[in-house]
Amino acid sequence: MIEPESAAEPDLSLPSAARVYDFLLGGGHNFAVDRAIAERIIQAVPTARETAVANRAFLGRAVRACLDRGCRQFLDLGSGIPTVEPVHEIAHRCDPSARIAYVDTDPVAVSISRDLLAGVDRATITAADLTDPEAVLSAPGVAGLLDPAEPTVVLAVSVLHYVGDDELVARLLDRYCSAFGPGSMLVFSHGSTDVDDPAAVTGTEGMLRLARDSGHPIVPRDRATLRRMTAGVDLLEPGLVDVSRWRVDDPDPGPVLGVYGLVGTVRGQSR
Numbered sequence: 681m682i683e684p685e686s687a688a689e690p691d692l693s694l695p696s697a698a699r700v701y702d703f704l705l706g707g708g709h710n711f712a713v714d715r716a717i718a719e720r721i722i723q724a725v726p727t728a729r730e731t732a733v734a735n736r737a738f739l740g741r742a743v744r745a746c747l748d749r750g751c752r753q754f755l756d757l758g759s760g761i762p763t764v765e766p767v768h769e770i771a772h773r774c775d776p777s778a779r780i781a782y783v784d785t786d787p788v789a790v791s792i793s794r795d796l797l798a799g800v801d802r803a804t805i806t807a808a809d810l811t812d813p814e815a816v817l818s819a820p821g822v823a824g825l826l827d828p829a830e831p832t833v834v835l836a837v838s839v840l841h842y843v844g845d846d847e848l849v850a851r852l853l854d855r856y857c858s859a860f861g862p863g864s865m866l867v868f869s870h871g872s873t874d875v876d877d878p879a880a881v882t883g884t885e886g887m888l889r890l891a892r893d894s895g896h897p898i899v900p901r902d903r904a905t906l907r908r909m910t911a912g913v914d915l916l917e918p919g920l921v922d923v924s925r926w927r928v929d930d931p932d933p934g935p936v937l938g939v940y941g942l943v944g945t946v947r948g949q950s951r
C-alpha cells in the first residue's frame with residue numbers, strides 16, 4: 681500500500697460527521713459525543729438510520745454498476761469509515777487488480793481507514809479536503825495509485841451537502857470528473873428537502889439545526905439544483921432519484937428518504 685498522507689490531530693471532544701454516520705450505520709467506530717448527537721438526530725428524524733443504510737446500499741449498487749461497465753479505478757471523496765461493504769471490498773471481489781483511493785478530512789476516519797487498509801494492496805487513504813482538488817489529485821495516495829488515462833469512478837456520496845456554495849460544488853464535480861480518461865463515471869448522492877411529508881420536513885429542519893450545532897452544517901438542495909450541478913454527466917437509468925429508488929428490486933421500497941442519488945457517465949468522453 682502507498683503511504684497515506686498524515687492527518688491532523690483529532691479533537692475527540694467534538695462530534696465528527698464520519699463517526700455519527702458510522703453509528704447510524706450500526707458500526708462500532710464512534711465515541712460518546714458522536715452517539716449523543718446521533719441519538720438527537722434519530723429523535724428529530726426517526727428514519728435517520730434507515731436513510732444512512734439506504735445511502736450506503738445505494739453506494740454498493742452504484743459501484744457494482746460501474747464495475748459492470750468496465751471501470752476499475754475509484755476515487756472516493758469523503759469516504760468516511762470504510763467498514764460496511766466498503767468500495768475496495770466490492771471492487772476487489774470483482775477484480776483484485778482494481779485500485780481505490782479514499783479521501784477524507786476527518787482525522788479519526790483517516791486513522792481508522794489506515795488501520796483497515798493495512799495489508800490491502802491497491803487501496804489508499806489520503807487526508808485531504810475535497811474542496812482543494814489540485815491537492816487531492818496530486819497527493820501521493822491518489823496520483824501514485826490512479827492512472828489518469830484510465831476510466832475512473834469519482835464518488836461524491838453524501839458529502840457535497842457539507843459544501844455551502846452551489847457554484848463551487850459544480851466546479852469541483854467538473855474538475856474531478858475531467859481529471860481521468862474516457863469512460864469515467866460519477867457516483868453522487870446528496871441530502872434534499874424535496875420530501876412531501878410535513879413530518880419529514882419538520883424532522884429534517886431539526887436535523888439541520890443539530891448538524892449546524894455540531895459544527896458540520898448541511899446544505900440540502902432540490903432536485904433541479906442537483907441536476908444543474910451534475911449537468912456534465914449523462915445519467916444511467918433510473919436517473920436522479922431518491923437513493924431508496926435507485927435500481928432496487930423491492931416492489932415496495934417504503935417512504936422517500938430525502939437523499940437523491942445518481943450514476944452518470946462523464947459527457948464528451950468516448951472510449
Ligand SMILES: C[S@@+](CC[C@H](N)C(=O)[O-])C[C@H]1O[C@@H](n2cnc3c(N)ncnc32)[C@H](O)[C@@H]1O
Nearest residue numbers: 698701758759760784785786809810837838839
Ligand atoms: C456522511 S459521511 C459519507 C461517507 C461515505 N461517502 C458514504 O456515503 O457512505 C460524509 C463524509 O465526508 C467527509 N467530509 C466532509 N467534508 C469533507 C471535505 N471537505 N473533504 C473531504 N471529506 C469531507 C466527512 O468527514 C465524512 O467522513
